[in-house]
Amino acid sequence: MFVDALGSGIYVPLTLLFIHEVTGLPLTTVGLGVTAAAVVGLAANPVAGAFIDRFDARRVLIATYVLRALGFAAYPFVDGFAALIAVAAVVAVGDRAYYPASGSYISVLAEGAARDRLYALVATTRNVAFGLGGLMSAGAVSLAGGTGFMLIALVNAASFVVAAGCLIRSGRHAPAETVPRRRGGYRRVLADRPFIGLVAAEQAFTLAHMILPVALPIYAVAILGAPASLLGLLYTLNTILVAAGQLAVRRWQRNARRTHAMALGGAVLIVACGAYAATALVPPVLPRVCGLVVATLVFTLGELMHTTPSxxxxxxxxxxxxxxxxxxxxxxxxxxxAVFAPAGFSVLLDTAPPLLWLTLATMLASAGLGMLHLSRRLPPDAVAAPQA
Known part of the structure; x- marks a missing residue:
């Protein structure tokens, strides 16, 4: 997963520009193609879930690496809109299927407190690798120019091949989980009302996680007049703190109920929303920059408190x-x-910037109260803090 994130870190910060440079297609065409591919990718999650239960998580995880390796290897050969959608859709399907597959695979490797630690370790590892990949991306483009984008495509494809090889080899030692099959499929999942309540609460948290990549660039630069270079600083600060703090926060939460830990993380994210909104009230330039840094620190703490318990x-x-x-x-x-945040956040910021922070804070408050209510309805052994 470190190798996977390293390759993704090279590509993700330059997504649209990377595809534009490698394919030669106009940026507007690239944007439409990536959006269409993202819609196709929405179907990958439920299909991947069925495959995981039918076969096993490791095989599906390997398949996601193979799909993305093929997709990035094919990008240099894209010469039109239809080909762009096809290749981007392959990558999107691999991206979306990766997360349920990786989460399921990790759950087989450990139980109880060890599983929580492993989730925290994976989050730490991926953030470190992603940050290193971003540095490699900047170096490739600055040193090799247009050729650097082609190099990014090949390196990213190779990273997925290596990651698949690591998983294939690790399968010799990984435990195999044998469980009886249950009929009903997604009907049984959707009939589990406490779990659907958990998913509804999680939607508020995931929207809040989109603040840094989606809302902050518009809010900080276009509305508050902060320098664009500040975005790189805030992004780097967040990445470093998430990588350094995940295991420490997990140890701090080890005696808390998982539902309560998530609710407290939501409360911290609400404070972050208030801090971002309040930054507009302080004088421009240095005070506002300091306000954005402080708000991002609070946001990062809330992000850390939510991820592993979730x-x-x-x-x-x-x-x-x-x-x-x-x-x-x-x-x-x-x-x-990922589909609705860009448009929704843009509309709210264009209408009235405080409306975005108020909307997110309200959703997070509802989610936090919902988590406290669900602590009595979800399985007790799932809610309880695992024994360290």
Missing amino acids: WALTTATAPPALRGRYLAIYQQTWALA
Whole structure:
């Protein structure tokens, strides 16, 4: 997963520009193609969930690496809109299917407190690799120019091949989970009302996680007049703190109920929304820059407090025979946030910037109260803090 994130870190910060440079297509065409591919990718989560339960998570995870390796290797050969959609859709399907597959695979490797630690370790590892990939991306483009984008495509494709090889080899030592199959499929998942309540609460959290990549560039630069270079600083600060703080925050939360840990994370995110809104009230330039830094620090703490309990609670709630489907529905919240956040945040910021922060804070408050209510309805062994 480190190798996977390293390759993705090279590509993700330059997504649209990368595709534009490699294919030679206009940026507007690239934007439409990527959007169409993202819509196709929405279907990948439920399909991946069914495959995970039918076969096993490791095989599906390897397939996501193979799909993305093929997609990035094919990007240099794209010469039109239809080909762009086809290749971008292959990558999008691999991206979306990766998350339920990786979450399911990790759940097989450890239980209880060890599973929580492993989720935290994976989050730490991926953030470190993603940050290193971003540095490599900047170096490739600055040193090699247009050729650097072609190099990014090949390196990213190679990273997925290597990641698949690592998983294939690790399969010799990984435990195999054998569980009886259960009929009903997604009907049983959707009939689990406490779990659907958890998913509804999670949608608010995932929208809040879109603040840094989606809302902040518009809010900080276009509305508050902060220098564009500040965005790179804030993004780097967030990445470093998430990588350095994930295991420490997990240890701090080890005696808390997972539902309560998520609710407290939501409260911290509400404070972050208030801090971002208040930054508009301070004098421009240095005070506003300091305000944005402080708000981002609070936001990062809330992000850290939410991530590991959320994954661990969802995995522990799911019956082993339907875990792939459960995690697929859970991960659909991130897919929906990625589709709707750009347009929704833009409309709210254009209408009245405080409206965005008020809307997110209200959603997070509802989600936090919902988590406290769900602590009595979800399986007790899923809610309880695992024994360290």
